[in-house]
Each structure stands twice: as C-alpha cells, then as structure tokens.
Amino acid sequence: xxxxxxxxALIKTMKPTFRSSNDNDKVTLAVHAYFLASxxxxxxxxxHAFSPVALNSSFTDEVRIxxxxxxxxxxxxxxxxxxxxxxxxxxxxLVMEDELHVFCALADxxxxxxxxxxxxxxxxxxxxxxxxxxxxxxxxxKILDSLHPLxxxxxxxx
Numbered sequence: 213x214x215x216x217x218x219x220x221a222l223i224k225t226m227k228p229t230f231r232s233s234n235d236n237d238k239v240t241l242a243v244h245a246y247f248l249a250s251x252x253x254x255x256x257x258x259x260h261a262f263s264p265v266a267l268n269s270s271f272t273d274e275v276r277i278x279x280x281x282x283x284x285x286x287x288x289x290x291x292x293x294x295x296x297x298x299x300x301x302x303x304x305x306l307v308m309e310d311e312l313h314v315f316c317a318l319a320d321x322x323x324x325x326x327x328x329x330x331x332x333x334x335x336x337x338x339x340x341x342x343x344x345x346x347x348x349x350x351x352x353x354k355i356l357d358s359l360h361p362l363x364x365x366x367x368x369x370x
Contacts, residue, residue: 213357214249216349222248224342231281235334238345239312239352240287240305242333244280246356247303252291255300261288267300267319316359326355 222245230237248254256266258279272292280287285307292300304315312330317323335347 213360214246214353216353218249219245219349219353220343220346223346226277227342228277234281235330236285236287236305236307236312237281239328239330239333240281242346242349242352243303243305243312243314243328243356244277244289246353247289247291247301250293251295252293252301254289255292256290257288258282259288261290261302266290267302267317272298314356314359324359326358328352328355 219242223241226241226245228237228241230241244254253272253274254277255272256275257277259282260266267290272294280289287305289303290300291303292298300319302315302317304317306313306315310330312328313325314328315323315325332348333346333352335345337344339345
C-alpha cells in the first residue's frame with residue numbers, strides 16, 4: 213500500500229509540469245502517484261483512456277504520463293497490477309467547483325468514488341520544491357485507501 217512519503221517521492225521523481233496555477237493538476241497527479249505507489253502500472257491516460265476498449269484490451273505495457281492533463285477539468289488513467297492479475301482499473305478525476313471527484317471503475321461496471329477538497333492538499337506558497345507544494349498527504353492517502361475494497365475485488369475475480 214502507498215504512504216504519504218512514497219506518493220511525494222514519486223511526484224518528485226516525475227518532475228511534472230503543472231498548468232499555471234492549476235491546483236487540480238497537482239491533486240490529480242498525487243492521485244496518480246498513489247496508484248503507482250500501490251503497485252499499479254499506467255497503461256493509458258488522456259483522451260484514449262475514456263474509450264470503453266481501454267478496460268477490456270489485452271494491452272498491459274506501461275506508458276509515459278504524456279497527455280495526462282491536456283483536457284480541461286477532467287483527467288483519466290487506466291492501470292493494471294500484473295502482480296495481482298490482469299484486471300484493469302480506470303480512474304477518472306473530474307473537477308466540480310473546488311472539489312476533485314475521483315471515480316474508480318472496473319470493466320464489470322462496478323465503481324466507487326471519493327470527493328477531495330483540492331485546497332486541503334495544495335500549499336499556497338510551495339514554490340518550485342515539489343514536496344512543499346503539497347500538504348495533508350496522510351489524509352489524502354487514507355481517503356484513497358477507501359477505494360481499495362473495489363480494487364481488491366477486481367483482483368479476486370476470475
């Protein structure tokens with residue numbers, strides 16, 4: 213399972229480019245880092261990840277994060293954890309006012325979602341240091357951990 217230090221460490225190694233003053237980008241990238249730290253491989257992101265085929269294809273090669281934030285107010289990632297089977301998980305992050313709604317879905321249609329108040333996780337004066345751009349990462353990890361019963365179910369299915 214992920215922890216706050218592993219999530220921040222992954223963000224630092226990615227050295228991401230955020231859109232100007234876009235706190236939604238930052239929290240979404242923290243969600244992405246959480247899944248990577250939890251043992252998932254990113255297999256598609258951006259507009260292609262919205263396709264229904266993305267969850268059912270046999271493709272399991274890792275991809276770069278290129279294009280992850282090219283859409284306005286919505287982000288989507290598809291992951292696989294090959295150590296726990298080949299079931300895929302789609303994670304959509306949708307911006308609604310000051311909240312980021314994180315939806316986690318499986319190919320069978322089951323899903324779970326959490327709501328994140330973006331301001332609770334982004335520092336106003338973080339500057340260029342990635343670790344200082346975030347706060348309350350322990351809370352964020354705990355909230356995202358609530359998605360795991362659904363994710364675990366994906367790996368328990370035949």
